[in-house]
Amino acid sequence: MYILKSLGVLALATSVLAQNVTYCPGAGVCYAVNVPAATASSGSGDIYFQISGPSTMSWIGLGQGSQMTGSNIFMIYANAAGTNVTLSPRLGTGNSQPSADTTTEVTLLSGSGISNNMMVANVRCSNCNSWSGGSMSLTSSSSAWIWAYKAGSAVSSDSVSASVSQHTEYGDTTLNLQNAAGGSSSNPFTTAVASTTSSSSSSTSSSSDSNSDSTTDDGGEPSKLDMVIMAHAVLAPITFVLFFPIGAMIIRLLSFKGVVWLHAGWMVTTYIIVLGAMGMGVWIAVMTQQLDTYHSIIGLVVVGALLLQPVSGITHHLLYKKTGGANVATYPHIWWGRAVVTLGIINGGFGLKLSGNTTKGEVAYAIVASVMWVLWMVVIVFSFAKGRHTAEKDAIYAVEMRNGNSSTERMRYPASIQQGSSIRESYGRNGSNEWPKAQDSRRYR
Template sequence: MGRSPYSILTALLAASVYMVLGQVVTFSPSTGINYAINIPSDTASKGSGTVYFQIQAPSTFQWIGLGQGSRMEGANIFIMYAASDSNITLSPRSGLGSFEPNFNPSAKVSLLDGTGISNNVMTANVRCDSCISWSGGSMDVKSTSSSWIWAYKSGSAVDSSSVSADLTQHDDKGAVTVDLTKATGGSSSDPFVTQSNSGSSINNGNTSTSNGNGSTNGNSTGSTSGSSSSSSSTSSTYTTSGVTVADSGQSGFNRRRTAHGLIMAFVFLILFPGGALTRHLIRSPKTIPYIHAPFQLFTLAAAVAGLGLGVSLALDIGEIYAYHPVIGLTTVSALIAFQPLLGVLQHLNYRKNGTKSPSAYAHRWLGRILMVLGIINGGLGFMFSGIGTPGVPTAAVIAYGVIAGFMGIAYILTLLLSATRLKSPLNTSTPNGCLTENAAEHSLVPAERSISKDGK
């Protein structure tokens, strides 16, 4: 059965519109942050050529990044940050793994009309002529599951036109896969320019391109006039379909960071001090072998778990040699290497001689020093992550300080009261007159006086 001339005309018209209008896939991993990708029809048919993408976010973000690849290592990354009150810088970079990506001088990108800062929104409309293949990988423009990564950092503006500006670690990151067949279509030289977006601006034509030499017409800084476009027409069809979340970021990096902070805070603020005080609060020959030692071993295991999360986070952001991870590794490693051993040596000495050995002093004071160091490092951890940034609320820092102060006072008062009680020889013996291990560790009474009433 033949098709009517009307249906054929309709099909041809639809095809022609599809060829002219851009087909754009968008996704928004966080409030206010939007990414958009377009593969022109000509690029899709040839398997090479130009790719368009857009990065948009409120100016309250310090930087926003979009990258091609499933992870940072080998990724083709593009980072947007403010160059001034009205201009942005787009910095093409090469992913190096768990380190800050370096500027990529081989990138061929151009900033298009609509790029700039307007109404407190940063926008980068980008033409990329080096996004099909790069030194670390390549992209199949017909892929239904193309890998992309994203990241952002909140904070004060970078205010730099340098494409090699030093950037601080991200607050959050994630990954998505994009069905590029849903982003294919159009022959526009700028599929984003006439879309009505709050904060989009129209460029006055003074747009720089990147050929890698960093000079004028050879950098990635777009200079815009700052005039806003309020056009309601659009040259593209926008869709959010075809995007699959591979790593939501919040359920990954931020949740691991939160878990790390909670575990280590509980360990050093509550568990270690509480375990240390059990031998002062519970007067029994069985306190140390049956309460103190098992409790502290459990706490040490929790510290190791928290340390593991911390190490994975530090490796992710390339900061394993920073002050916070180094202090944490040193503290927990010393706890593992020395505290159980010194405790066992003192316990064996007590069972043999009924006295306090040098290992008792070492166990006690090393434990106190490492406990205080761990608490201090917790505070440094808040600074390291950025107080007030997402995942590190100021209220949490205040609560940490209050609990640390309260536990410190309670710990010192308990030690003072315990020392007062132990000054009397009558308070250092069990019902049959023998010293408990707790008392033997603290008593100033010579061991030869710690005998039973029958003189044995």
């Protein structure tokens, strides 16, 4: 009789025992998947998965699929009260923030929440065998999954469509769902679970080094990727929004011997900084698989186009010393630079949008960039008007002097024009009584 009872208890325990396959990429983040026996038998139905990690993470995500585009993504982050997690099903739409997907049938089960510095989400999904971006065999021995997480301040939102920042680390793995099959519990993560680590798992981290360069286990230290993103996000906007416009205004607002070399040195130094920022941007884009985004492509075009500026600038300067005025390199240098720098300023906004920056951050950038760009244009217009006025005065002066009204003009025009004009110096030289033509006194700016 005792043996029969023991066999009965063993049979009951076996009937409720669930199987799951787990994968832990590091930093205290782990994922587990269970396929109930009934689902494994029919190939469709409910599946269960668990997402867990330090509560110091901004968000943690798991997705079905081999790449972000078209993947079925599940993100968790702290709710507004900070006492539970918000489960956000999303559809991957490419290299941008995934959008909320209301068609996914998911339920947040008991055992979920924030406790002991850990975020845990126990989830039941009723239609995860097929979604608008793809499908998955629930009996596959090599199902494709992607994962990601973001270290930093908590999202703290109850909304499933809350804006989130770009991931700190990401990767992909394959899970053997045949090892995850078993059990009939309505919440396998709160019952006895037989856990199996998938032997076919593989991952690609956004950091090329070991976990020592990634986020620490408590999620408090920034990763190498985070630091490079921060440096790129600081250097690139500063050069395009501030340094390039200031360098362009220097040549127009200042007037002293050697100002052209100050302008040239300023611009070359700024371009060197831009090259460094571009190198960081390319590395980030490769690590995050975003090299084909419009921000990356425009950035490469802008930096490449700016390489023509030193060439056209030197050409203008050499020809200007010979002719004393505008030449074939002058206006290409001026207008090409203005157009490319303006495109670089606009691309900075694209970068903020791509990285999932806050609305306040995007607005702040837009205000500063707009004010600086408008100030630059005002200086250009003012300088142009001033140059035209000076040229007109020189022309009138030349005509009056030729007509014998030099005494009147000496009273009308500044001493700098009277003393420095090459027009009068050449008058009468070598016995010539012909007054030379008026020259354009506008210095290239």
